[in-house]
Structure formats: C-alpha cells, structure tokens
Amino acid sequence: MPENKGSPEEQMAVLSEFTKIPGLGLSKAKKLYEAGYRSLEQLKQASFDELAQIPGIGENRATLIKRYFGEEAFSGKPFQEASPPEKPSGKNSQGVKEGAEPHPAAEAAKPEAETPEVKEEAGVREGAQPHPEEDLEVKIIAEFRKIPGIGLPYAKKLYDAGFRSVEELRNASYAELKEIVDEKGATAIKNFIEIQKPEEKPGVEAKEEKPAEEIKAEAEVKEEEAPEVEGAEPEAEAHEGKKEEGVREGVEPHPEEVEMMEVPKSKETKTNNHKPEKEQGLINGLKTKRHMPVNRAKTKTQKIVSLGVISILVLASIVVVWYALLPESRVTIDGNIDDWAGVPKYADNSFASLDSINITEYSMLFEEKRINFFAKTAGEIFAAQNGVDTLFIFIDADSNPNTGYSIQGMGAEYKVEISGWDKQIHSASAQRFTGENNLNYSAWESYGEVRAEISANIVEGYIKIPNLEKPEAIFIMSHTENQNVNAKVCKAPVSPAYSTLVVTQRFVAGDVVQAGDVVLEITLAARAGSVKINSITVSNANVVLQKNELASNEEITVQAVAKQLNSGIAYKFAVEGVNTDAVVHITGTAGSAYFGAPPEGITIDGAFGDWNSVIKGTDSTGDAPKNIDLLEYASNISNNAYFYMAVDGSMLAGCEIPVIQTRPAPNPIVGPVILRENLGKDIARVYIDLLNSTINTFNPAMLQHGYLIELEGRNGKVLSAKAWHWENGQRRD
Structure with missing residues (x-):
C-alpha cells in the first residue's frame, strides 16, 4: 500500500482509531500507519497474510485485528501459540510441585485441547504478554487523558516529553507545560491538579471497607445459594477464580504464593463451613468457592460501570464549581498593592506642582479577561479641597500611533478616567474612541466595566477589555481649579514587555550650527527592567554611546553633534529611532538650524536664523x-x-x-x-x-x-x- 505521510494532527487521529483494537498499543498502531494504513476500513480489507508480514505486527497482532472485525484468521500455516515463559525447575504450569498429584478438580478443569484463546479484556492471546514498554506507554497516556481538556495528541506529547505520572505533571511549572501542550493544555493540567487532594490519585476509585463479619456472612450466603458441580469446573468459573486470586495462566506466581498453593495430602483442610477439601474447587493450585459465575460477573460489571459514571459526574461537578469560583485575577482591587509582588513597576521622578497628582510609581497587569492598574502619588491621592483631581489612562491596543486618539505620540483606542476630591473617588468610567479624526476628543464613547479603590496615596483598579495584540498605556494626572489646569504626564508607557526605554530629546543649538556643534541633549532612562542599547539614530547628527546597558531606573545623558552639511540650508535635528531590546518611547522637542550661515532674505523653512537681522x-x-x-x-x-x-x-x-x-x-x-x-x-x-x-x-x-x-x-x-x-x-x- 503506498505510504502517504499526513500532518501530525491527521496521524494522531489515525493512531487513536487503531488503538481502539484490543491489544494494539501506540507502537503497533505506528507500525500499521508506517505501512500505509490510514483507516479501520483499510485494515478490514487487508488480508491476514498482508497484516502478518508487516514488521512488528506478525501473526499474533494480525489475528487480533481480524477477530476485531469478526473474521477468522487464516494463513497458509497453522496458528502457533505463543511460547510461555520458561518456568523454574521443580514446579509445573499449575503451580504444584513436580511429582505431586494434581487435585481431581484441577485435573477436570483442564481444557480438552490446547486451543488458542484470546482474552478480550486485555486484547492479547492467553499466554502472550504485551511488550512492557508498549503496555506502560498505553497506561500512562490513558492516565493523562483522564485530565479534562487533555486528548490523545496532548497526552502523547506529555509522554514523549518524559512525563510518566500525574505527580510529575504536578511538579512541573506552568511555563514548562506551556512549551509542550501550549497555553490551553497547560491551563487544563494546572486546573485539574488544583482540585485534586494530595492523597488522591486521578482515576482511582475509593472502595468502601466492610466489616469482616459482614464479609464472612456474605460468603456463607453465596455458598449456600450456589450449586456445586462434582468433578469439573466450568470454564467461566475457572477464569473468575484466576482473576480473584490475581494469577494469570502462564505467569509464574510469587514464591510465597507457591507455598500457599501447595496442597498437603496427609491432612484435610477445612473451610468455614467445614466442607472437606475434596469438595472444593482447585484452580491453578488455589482453592476457591464455587458460585454461579454469570450472575456474579454481571453484578460486578454493573457496579463498576455505576461507580465510573458517578465518579465522572462528581468530577465534572467539581470542575464546574471550581471554574465558577476561580478568581478573575491574581490581584484584589482594594487599594493595597502587596499582591503586585513580581510585577515590574515604573518609577517617575519628573516634576509636578502638587503632591496629590505627582505620580511616583505605577504599573499595569495585562490578563486574559481584564487589565489591572495602580498609581502611587507623592501625597494623598484625590486630596483636592477645591477643584477636581483626575487620573487618565490612555491605552493603545495595537501599538499603532496612526489608529485611535493621538496623545503623547500614541494612538489610544481605550481610556480610563477616574475623578475625585476630598480623598474619595466620585466617578470612574471606561471609554472607547470611535472618531475618524484622531484629534477629536469628543469621539470618546462609554465602554465596558471599570472599578477603582483608593488607600492613602494609592489608587488601584481594573478595566475589562478583551485580549489585546500589543497594548501600551500612558498615565496622566491633572488638577483643575478655577479653569486652571496643572498636569503631570508619566513619560514611560506601560506594556506587557515591561522593560521600556524613555528617550527625552532637547534641542540646545542656536540658529546657525557648524560641524561638531552639539545640537541635541538626549536622556536615556530604563524603566521596569534593564535595557540594552545597540545604537541611536539622529537625523543629520552623530551620537556616541558611552554605555550600552542600563539597569532598571538608571538614566544617562548623551549628546548629538552636527555632521558636515551644506552651508545656507536649514536642517532638522531629531531622534529617529533606537536599536534596543525594550519598548521605546521618544518625547521632548527636536529643532532646526542653518548649517554654516543663514540664507539672504526670509525663507519659510522652519529655521529662524534668517530673522536675526530683523528688529523684534x-x-x-x-x-x-x-x-x-x-x-x-x-x-x-x-x-x-x-x-x-x-x-x-x-x-x-x-x-x-x-x-x-x-x-x-x-x-x-x-x-x-x-x-x-x-x-x-x-x-x-x-x-x-x-x-x-x-x-x-x-x-x-x-x-x-x-x-x-x-x-x-x-x-x-x-x-x-x-x-x-x-x-x-x-x-x-
């Protein structure tokens, strides 16, 4: 069959279908996939010989596949029973010492012919063991798939990454899991682990312990109700006996179990109802009571299914309640910022005329459902006795200055506005910009939910905005009184990247400059993290960096000097860009000047040296x-x-x-x-x-x-x- 490699998602879907066949683990399913089979229908159409010739499949697995589709496995040669494991000397396959006569009941329980049988529950033939690694892989992946939100592809990725238990997932960090199964899978795992009690294991059902007297009474009642069959054990009862005693046919028992299985001839063993040993069944050398196997198996299956359904319903209810009670944010809006530990904060030491609006520290925490913020002032916040104090936060949703309201070099799509006086908040609103003209302040409309609380010199709050692509925000606080406005603009914008380089330029040249003259003084300030600066580009000037790395809140000043330019022409000197690993915010004023000498006469070009001879x-x-x-x-x-x-x-x-x-x-x-x-x-x-x-x-x-x-x-x-x-x-x- 031609091989057609599909995408990883398609491959996992096919492997998931193949592992529905009892006895086929992921490794054997991969063998079938590599041989070119892509569906159960293709396996059904394949002949026994075609399947048996696939490397790693063989006649045993080919038989399982054919029987899964209700077909008999026929090939050119008779089916060979898998060789049982070699047994230690001195014991036979029934777990009885060599030379000891088998119990009559055990002799009668032997099948008439060594007909190969396949255990449907295990998915392999009786006497044939699955590959240990394959069996372990299937069990571990099945355990991982019990976690809500973790399907076969995620479970396989966790196994391939080296995880072998839910406990190992519990010890893994969120970042490690996110790299393996992305953010959705990592969140599902951590949510599941949080609701698990430390002593509980996922997927394990607790059994109710019964008093010994009750168990004894039940055993006696069942013994009286169950008819005894002299001389032979039914096949179903034989299998039930094996399951109860925990020994599979063809598997060597533990030495201590062998001693228990030995039956002395010289002494009769009595049971609770004092029946002699010859009236009791002997399966693989182990004694067991005879009961009606069909009804008992049915009752046991019903109990298991019922317990499984109840466990799933309880677990689903816990998950639903847990999600409902899950807090929206890691911070609580109460005016206390102790829970902001670990979130980078921005410092601002620029001047403000009033302490109540002098923001000295601020930050934002960008989360999936909302954006949290706080601002800290030098004095008590919203303390105006006359007039109004107002905090404005302008949020640029896409880091594009050409969209949204134009302010401080940004294009703001959202705005938070909180006003207060007498140390109280009197209004808080969230607004969205809807105008076509990016200078029209009247185009703000009410939007979404906002909440704020204050404590002394701190205001803390949130605004509910859906996930933003590349947000930035600027903080401004003002005091208005008698139509006069005092304001402070925080220079560093906040972003999820946090580390920000604030570039403040100041034109210091005269109306006419020469080569080598200082034209700009540039202050570089690192905020909310260290910053590495590779280079600075200034139009028509050169800049020499004496330091390339700044620690958080560190500031340095550099100078830009004019290049050799054409005389009599006006040139603009301004910072055009910075090559750095941080978010860059350029502020301040640029300037223009003539190089060499001004022109004759008045020229409208943005430089003013041509007015030097005019009386002002x-x-x-x-x-x-x-x-x-x-x-x-x-x-x-x-x-x-x-x-x-x-x-x-x-x-x-x-x-x-x-x-x-x-x-x-x-x-x-x-x-x-x-x-x-x-x-x-x-x-x-x-x-x-x-x-x-x-x-x-x-x-x-x-x-x-x-x-x-x-x-x-x-x-x-x-x-x-x-x-x-x-x-x-x-x-x-």
Whole structure:
C-alpha cells in the first residue's frame, strides 16, 4: 500500500482509531500507519497474510485485528501459540510441585485441547504478554487523558516529553507545560491538579471497607445459594477464580504464593463451613468457592460501570464549581498593592506642582479577561479641597500611533478616567474612541466595566477589555481649579514587555550650527527592567554611546553633534529611532538650524536664523500658559508679508485633553447634549493694518483696511492657514 505521510494532527487521529483494537498499543498502531494504513476500513480489507508480514505486527497482532472485525484468521500455516515463559525447575504450569498429584478438580478443569484463546479484556492471546514498554506507554497516556481538556495528541506529547505520572505533571511549572501542550493544555493540567487532594490519585476509585463479619456472612450466603458441580469446573468459573486470586495462566506466581498453593495430602483442610477439601474447587493450585459465575460477573460489571459514571459526574461537578469560583485575577482591587509582588513597576521622578497628582510609581497587569492598574502619588491621592483631581489612562491596543486618539505620540483606542476630591473617588468610567479624526476628543464613547479603590496615596483598579495584540498605556494626572489646569504626564508607557526605554530629546543649538556643534541633549532612562542599547539614530547628527546597558531606573545623558552639511540650508535635528531590546518611547522637542550661515532674505523653512537681522518686539513672561505665552514677535512686509512669533513653551502645541474637569452642579439642568468636534487646537492670529490707524490701541473691530492671518495647530504642526482681507471695515474673503 503506498505510504502517504499526513500532518501530525491527521496521524494522531489515525493512531487513536487503531488503538481502539484490543491489544494494539501506540507502537503497533505506528507500525500499521508506517505501512500505509490510514483507516479501520483499510485494515478490514487487508488480508491476514498482508497484516502478518508487516514488521512488528506478525501473526499474533494480525489475528487480533481480524477477530476485531469478526473474521477468522487464516494463513497458509497453522496458528502457533505463543511460547510461555520458561518456568523454574521443580514446579509445573499449575503451580504444584513436580511429582505431586494434581487435585481431581484441577485435573477436570483442564481444557480438552490446547486451543488458542484470546482474552478480550486485555486484547492479547492467553499466554502472550504485551511488550512492557508498549503496555506502560498505553497506561500512562490513558492516565493523562483522564485530565479534562487533555486528548490523545496532548497526552502523547506529555509522554514523549518524559512525563510518566500525574505527580510529575504536578511538579512541573506552568511555563514548562506551556512549551509542550501550549497555553490551553497547560491551563487544563494546572486546573485539574488544583482540585485534586494530595492523597488522591486521578482515576482511582475509593472502595468502601466492610466489616469482616459482614464479609464472612456474605460468603456463607453465596455458598449456600450456589450449586456445586462434582468433578469439573466450568470454564467461566475457572477464569473468575484466576482473576480473584490475581494469577494469570502462564505467569509464574510469587514464591510465597507457591507455598500457599501447595496442597498437603496427609491432612484435610477445612473451610468455614467445614466442607472437606475434596469438595472444593482447585484452580491453578488455589482453592476457591464455587458460585454461579454469570450472575456474579454481571453484578460486578454493573457496579463498576455505576461507580465510573458517578465518579465522572462528581468530577465534572467539581470542575464546574471550581471554574465558577476561580478568581478573575491574581490581584484584589482594594487599594493595597502587596499582591503586585513580581510585577515590574515604573518609577517617575519628573516634576509636578502638587503632591496629590505627582505620580511616583505605577504599573499595569495585562490578563486574559481584564487589565489591572495602580498609581502611587507623592501625597494623598484625590486630596483636592477645591477643584477636581483626575487620573487618565490612555491605552493603545495595537501599538499603532496612526489608529485611535493621538496623545503623547500614541494612538489610544481605550481610556480610563477616574475623578475625585476630598480623598474619595466620585466617578470612574471606561471609554472607547470611535472618531475618524484622531484629534477629536469628543469621539470618546462609554465602554465596558471599570472599578477603582483608593488607600492613602494609592489608587488601584481594573478595566475589562478583551485580549489585546500589543497594548501600551500612558498615565496622566491633572488638577483643575478655577479653569486652571496643572498636569503631570508619566513619560514611560506601560506594556506587557515591561522593560521600556524613555528617550527625552532637547534641542540646545542656536540658529546657525557648524560641524561638531552639539545640537541635541538626549536622556536615556530604563524603566521596569534593564535595557540594552545597540545604537541611536539622529537625523543629520552623530551620537556616541558611552554605555550600552542600563539597569532598571538608571538614566544617562548623551549628546548629538552636527555632521558636515551644506552651508545656507536649514536642517532638522531629531531622534529617529533606537536599536534596543525594550519598548521605546521618544518625547521632548527636536529643532532646526542653518548649517554654516543663514540664507539672504526670509525663507519659510522652519529655521529662524534668517530673522536675526530683523528688529523684534518683546513681551513679558508668566502672564499666560507657556505654550501661548508670547515672548518675541516681528514682521517683514514688502511685496510679501512675513511674520515671526516665539513662545515660552511649544508653538501650536494645542491641548491633548481639551476639557475642564468640574464638580457636578447641585441642581444640574438636564437637556440634550450636542457633541461638537473638539480638536484641542492652538490658534495664532496676525492682524495687518495697512493704514496704520490703530497702532498701540489695537482692537480687531477697528481694522478698516488690511489683513487677518490665522494659523491653527496641534502637536507642533500647522493644521490650517487662512487669510482674510478688509476694505473700509468690511471683510472680503
């Protein structure tokens, strides 16, 4: 038959079918598979001689296969009985000393002819022993398959990996089992082991012990009810006697058993009912009572089946209850983080204006059913006496900055928002981003379940989100009071990989640079684990790493120096990437400068050295938030109008959380809510009065003849640029 190798799953399915034949273990089933047989139907169609010629099968197993299909095994030669094991001298096959006359009942119990018989329960012919290794393998795999969720393929993998008992599985770690039978199989094994009592063995039924007097009384009743047959033992009774005494025909008994089996001639042995020995049966030299075998065997089988069904039902009930009571998480949400031992934690030592929002440590635990989180502050958390303290956790489900809400260089699909004051939590919500514009903060919608608890300076909670591919999360905490907002952004995002490298860049060059000038200072901080850094790439600059490995929470600062570039051209200097074994988060500000010398005239290119010769106006600092606190301004109007502005913070940075958190009103007015697009933009406007009529007393309403230029931006990028023209006080678009 042609050999057609299938997949491992197909092979295991075929082997499972073949082992249904009594007497065929996995090793013999493999022989049939290697010979090209792929189904029981193919075995049924094969002739006895074809099967017997397969290496490792032979006539014995061929006979078993044919009898399984109800066929007689015929070949060109008579069937040969398997040779019994060689017996020690001085004993015959009946377990009686040489030279001793066999008991008459035992003589009568011998079969008339040495006809080969096959024991159906064992699956092998009487007198033929299965291969020890094969028998052991079948037993062990059968034991493993009793574990709920472990089928034949998993059981075979465990056996091939060297496991030989459930106790060995109990001692194996979850990680070791996961490598062999994947996460599903490992979980099934550990769940099964947890509900097993230490003294119990899987698959073993406990027997109820009866008092000796009750057993004796039952034996006497059965003896009175069972008719005796003089001179011969029925074949079924003979087999029953062998099973009761634990000795198989053709197997040499233990020496101590031999002494028990010897029957002295000179003395009659009495039983409990005082019957002489000649009236008792003798099977293989062992004495036994004669009973009605058919009814007794039927009763015993019924008991075994009943006990098996009850055991399965009890075990299934235990498993169901165990799963129902199984906790969802390894951590308990109570504001105490002692049960977070072993979970990497992130430290943050950046500045915050208030201790109640100054997050110093935080982490997340990503589990199958939910994501747990905690944050620890320098002072008591949610302690605002006026205003509102709020914790925001933005979760990027796929580590893709182009999907979800744009914040801190991430694209967040989910958000946790917890607000409180007076040392209490007053609201907790989970939301999902549904907008098409990734800057629209109004596109958050309520989603799922969230819970949080606080204790002193710790808030702990969870959000129920299904399995995420490559999640990352950023923590932000704010205090809002009288329309003023103070916030702290934790620099390191949390991920299941935990080890994170935070790269903070700061542009330190002037408007014009030369080769070798320092253009960026770069801080490298390892969080929640050690980090190995291979290289850093900076546009138009070189970086020399003096240290390649950082311990957890270690920080170093390196410098980027300008390369040799073309003179008179503006170049941007920014960190483009880091070759490392950790999650990388790049933050801070890059910058642009001219190399060598600025160009002649004003050029719109993001560098500002070409404004050095232009007189600029100045404004005082500290009278507005930094990102809109104007420091310098200038204009150059000829054929074209050019303008220049510089702020104390970042130009057109916008607001990533463009809402003001407030306490609920005592009697709120409930009405329809109209959600308008909220992009959190910064707006810069330039008014040009061609008549110079409003100098020093400017009011936009007084603009009679000129232009209005308006820029809108977010995250340092211009989103729109518009200009309007006024004539005689009327706007001309």
